[in-house]
Amino acid sequence: MIIRPVFAVVERDLVKLFKQKGRLLSSLVRPLIWLLVIGTGFDSLVKSDDSTYRSFLIPGVIGMSILFGALLGALSTVYEKESGVMRLMIIAPFSHYWIVFAKMTAATISAYVQVILLLIVLILIGDINLSINWSLLFFSIFILSIACSGIGMLVASFSKTLDNFAAIMNFVIFPVFFLSGSLYPVSKLPDPLGILAKLNPYTYGVDLLKHSINIPMGGIADFTIVNNIVYLSAFTI
Secondary structure: OOHHHHHHHHHHHHHHHHHOHHHHHHHHHHHHHHHHHHHHHHHHHOOOOOOOHHHHHHHHHHHHHHHHHHHHHOHHHHHHHHHOHHHHHHOOOOOHHHHHHHHHHHHHHHHHHHHHHHHHHHHHOOOOOOOOOHHHHHHHHHHHHHHHHHHHHHHHHOOOOHHHHHHHHHHHHHHHHHOOOOOOOHHHOOHHHHHHHHHOHHHHHHHHHHHHHOHHHOOOOOOOHHHHHHHHHHHHO
């Protein structure tokens, strides 16, 4: 049965994740620096009675955790290509798309675990209100994790070495993150940047997070929930 080899690949990647304590720690530190330093810093410059930039930034840093977590989850694919493990998987008696499915599943779960840890920290420091839309939040994390793991596998497929993967990942990850609604409303961007943001599938994942977190707390979002789900699902498929 195909379930057994797929489970073995997923289990191998997840065991490796939990053994890398530094990776889990960095997945918390990176978004928290953005939230606590950048968010608080901008709050001191821009005063608003309605909401704070720090609260607006919460979906963005959650999206950042998903993006980095899923793309780094695809790193094992490049390592296995270098070490020769991937060659053994390719000659195994099952279709190659099951390897891609297993790797994407592992990267998705990896991103989901890291985001759950971040959510716990955000609740403890009081940045997330318990009255947010939790069902939509978990759905948003799930669908965005799948999309980001797909981007990670795409990058990994063009990377022959770990050095190549790091270079390509930086080339991909920063435009994807900055040309989205993570740090600012898409509707406020100049037309050229606004068009690029609307072509970016990651934008719609972050906007779904805004609907689950910011909207219940009196914040704003750029698109409708239906539009976000349709665009993100179309890209993922």
